[in-house]
Amino acid sequence: MMKIRTTKTALTAVVAVAVLTVSACGGGGGGAQQSGQGIAENITIAAVNDQTGPVAYAGVGASKGAELAIEQINDQGFLGDGVTMSLEQVDTAGEIDRAVSEMTKTMGNGEVSAVLGPTMAQQAAAVAPLVGQRKVPTVFTQSGAEGVVVNDYTFRATAPMESYYDIAAKWLSENGHKDVSVIYNATYPTFANLGKTVFPKEAAAAGVKIGQSLEVQSTTQDFTGQAQQIAQANPPAVVMMLIASQAVTFMKQLRQAGYQGQIVGTSVQGSGNAASAGAAADGLVYPVDFSAAMDGDTSKEFTKAFTDKFGESPDTYAAEGFDAIWWIARGIKASNDSSRDGVQKGLAQVAGEGFTGAMGDLTFDGNDMRVTGAMVEWRGGEESLVN
Known part of the structure; x- marks a missing residue:
């Protein structure tokens, strides 16, 4: 105990x-x-x-x-x-x-x-x-x-998330999502580095083009404007690098804005943290260092x-x-x-x-x-x- x-x-x-x-x-x-x-x-x-x-x-x-x-x-x-x-x-x-x-x-x-x-x-x-x-x-x-x-x-x-996030860029490329929008929390150090520096390099290496790249803060709770902007551009996929509570709100508002494409998150959405988004999170994919679904011995x-x-x-x-x-x-x-x-x-x-x-x-x-x-x-x- x-x-x-x-x-x-x-x-x-x-x-x-x-x-x-x-x-x-x-x-x-x-x-x-x-x-x-x-x-x-x-x-x-x-x-x-x-x-x-x-x-x-x-x-x-x-x-x-x-x-x-x-x-x-x-x-x-x-x-x-x-x-x-x-x-x-x-x-x-x-x-x-x-x-x-x-x-x-x-x-x-x-x-x-x-x-x-x-x-x-x-x-x-x-x-x-x-x-x-x-x-x-x-x-x-x-x-x-x-x-x-x-x-x-x-x-x-x-x-560090940046050390294995390249598998997300490769997955996007292999599944035909060659154009993406990115939204990231620029206050949170891990996401700031991932959104500004790491992912753009990994995306380029995988042949994935980044159109919009939107910064938000840790205090941001309403994503209506960003959701509408992304939905209007309608890229094949959206990569979000947000803390757990923000991601739930963003996914709901993005779907409400009419976006039906692929959403890619981070390991923060793992461990059931995506559950609160309900149906808006169905189909969400993200790289993790561990999942209970992993099949190694x-x-x-x-x-x-x-x-x-x-x-x-x-x-x-x-x-x-x-x-x-x-x-x-x-x-x-x-x-x-x-x-x-x-x-x-x-x-x-x-x-x-x-x-x-x-x-x-x-x-x-x-x-x-x-x-x-x-x-x-x-x-x-x-x-x-x-x-």
Whole structure:
């Protein structure tokens, strides 16, 4: 079971950083165990991510996947007879200041050997430099923007969307959608980079021409104007790079404007986030790093184990949390050292070798995960693989 820690209102980021700076003067590293002492009988991993707030779905999913991984690791005696791994859960509630404060307190807890970090990119980027200062190995999930994997103690168990979004451009080309309109959230770092730079290059390489390219902000909630503009142009396909709630509204308004063509989204529309759009989302396709529809052996095994435990199909966030914890466990076993320094060395070693997890065959660019990815279609409330 996860240990839930209730926290008070977070300090401001300025105060949190000040506290961290003072404490960091005493040196980092250590943890419950000093380097070179082998594997401790009790290993604590902290999950510092959103359990409430606008992106709670990502943090909750990651923590569920982490819980399942820890259960398997303990049941298998993976780290040795009598060795028990446990998870301490901390909520960042969608706030950057709170994420900094909670990470500060967590890294100050000597019993914590490693951290499963914030899922929101802005939170992750704010705490990443502090992770390096305190030398606490931290594995982030989601957090696909730059400024997250920035030192030897920061790792990411989510392939950046840009690293596998090329399969969307190829799918469009192979299915005859050679002219597209693009709409993207220019405030959200991942989508800004994808919409402005990455996808235009991938589209050109695949022989796909971009006509309209429309920018919106994170505060945009009404897409009537953009929907009408796209519907009038009537391209064979529309590529949308919007956060979950925006995508639902946009798809509804786009269909209401009379557009009947193909809509292509992002992995954000996965995990059931497209369901609220109802019939407007039928036929939506998007690339993902994981789907419960994936048919690889390790993916199917994970899906069954997760469904048996939680009574629901796993989402991409759960798969990422699951693989993140197994990465940590493999790292501890590789280094034979559960101290913070041992975990860091082990994570780097495993990254150099790669492994197969819930998301399939996993490789790494330094400390950053890479996946093959898969294209899925959303129809009738379910995902299915598409060629």
